[in-house]
Amino acid sequence: MLDWEFTVEGMVEKPISMTLRDLITEYEQITYPVTLVCAGNRRKEQNVVRKTKGFSWGAAGLSTALWTGVSLGDLLARAMPKRGARYVSFEGADKLPNGYYGTSIKLNWAMDPNRGVTVCYRMNGELLHPDHGRPVRI
Numbered sequence: 001m002l003d004w005e006f007t008v009e010g011m012v013e014k015p016i017s018m019t020l021r022d023l024i025t026e027y028e029q030i031t032y033p034v035t036l037v038c039a040g041n042r043r044k045e046q047n048v049v050r051k052t053k054g055f056s057w058g059a060a061g062l063s064t065a066l067w068t069g070v071s072l073g074d075l076l077a078r079a080m081p082k083r084g085a086r087y088v089s090f091e092g093a094d095k096l097p098n099g100y101y102g103t104s105i106k107l108n109w110a111m112d113p114n115r116g117v118t119v120c121y122r123m124n125g126e127l128l129h130p131d132h133g134r135p136v137r138i
Contacts, residue, residue, distance in 0.1 A: 001127060004135045010089070013080035020121060020135055027070040032116055035064040069120035072138065073111040081107060090138055103138075 002021040009015040038061030040054050047056055088110045092101040110117050120137045121128055128134040
């Protein structure tokens with residue numbers, strides 16, 4: 001897994017291609033305690049009104065873990081975003097029926113160290129498992 005490769009490309013002056021090993025050895029590592037809450041919380045109650053897709057969660061779809069990784073801002077600073085760049089777009093490796101999963105955030109959020117946007121590769125001290133986003137999770 002340490003040989004998994006990813007790129008930072010697009011509206012940047014210096015595109016980056018690196019492995020997970022490079023990410024771990026070339027950047028400062030940070031660890032945050034983070035609580036994640038499922039967007040499907042209380043779906044069981046919603047299903048009484050109208051049937052939805054997904055598991056019938058009660059009110060407790062959440063967890064807290066120690067996430068370790070690298071500041072996304074540090075990665076982007078090395079790639080040097082071009083003037084006019086406004087968003088950071090992420091694309092997953094899982095091929096879905098309508099293409100790859102993707103999402104985005106504002107560039108200024110990604111660069112702000114106070115927001116703690118992190119490219120994580122460990123959860124509670126262990127390399128990520130597929131159920132938690134292996135090999136990395138933003």
